[in-house]
Amino acid sequence: MRPIRAACLGTATLVTLLACTPVAAAATDTGSPQAADKGRTITVLAEVQQLTRFPVTPGSVSQGDQVVVRSDLFDEAHNKVGETHGTCTTTRGGADEAEQCVVTYVLPGGQLTVQGMYFNYVDQGPFDNAITGGTGRYERARGSVHSDTIATTPKIVRRFTIHLV
Numbered sequence: 001m002r003p004i005r006a007a008c009l010g011t012a013t014l015v016t017l018l019a020c021t022p023v024a025a026a027a028t029d030t031g032s033p034q035a036a037d038k039g040r041t042i043t044v045l046a047e048v049q050q051l052t053r054f055p056v057t058p059g060s061v062s063q064g065d066q067v068v069v070r071s072d073l074f075d076e077a078h079n080k081v082g083e084t085h086g087t088c089t090t091t092r093g094g095a096d097e098a099e100q101c102v103v104t105y106v107l108p109g110g111q112l113t114v115q116g117m118y119f120n121y122v123d124q125g126p127f128d129n130a131i132t133g134g135t136g137r138y139e140r141a142r143g144s145v146h147s148d149t150i151a152t153t154p155k156i157v158r159r160f161t162i163h164l165v
Helices: none
Strands: 041-054 066-074 080-092 098-107 110-119 127-134 143-151 157-164
Touching: 041 080, 066 098
Parallel strands: none
Antiparallel strands: 041 066, 041 157, 066 080, 080 098, 098 110, 110 127, 127 143, 143 157
């Protein structure tokens, strides 16, 4: 089994979100917190705390492999502001691996759900995932999350840029 060096967040995977609010407010609802946060961008850092790969075929990356990941989320001052919890399923094995990931961001005031594809597992490449919904202040949230890897040792650290629309 090869060592795990990347987190699938952003879905999956990853360093994300604070103070977001639902984005589905009516265009005329200019007095609500939802309307005020429309178009907001939030940046957080995620440090992977646990990441486990469950291979279908030990020693190789195969279709059907599962990854379970948990990260702590921090603001720029390194204050913990939340967590991510996610799972990824390998949909294309081999050197050109692809994973489909579903991740929940637990934040002050609610949760955001994100999902999408993660490529470049070996290269720790960037990825973009869709915000599919949320709870509490993030109810009916929509938008996307962009993830960049900013460190791989001693821990995997990703920067998540959350774009609420």
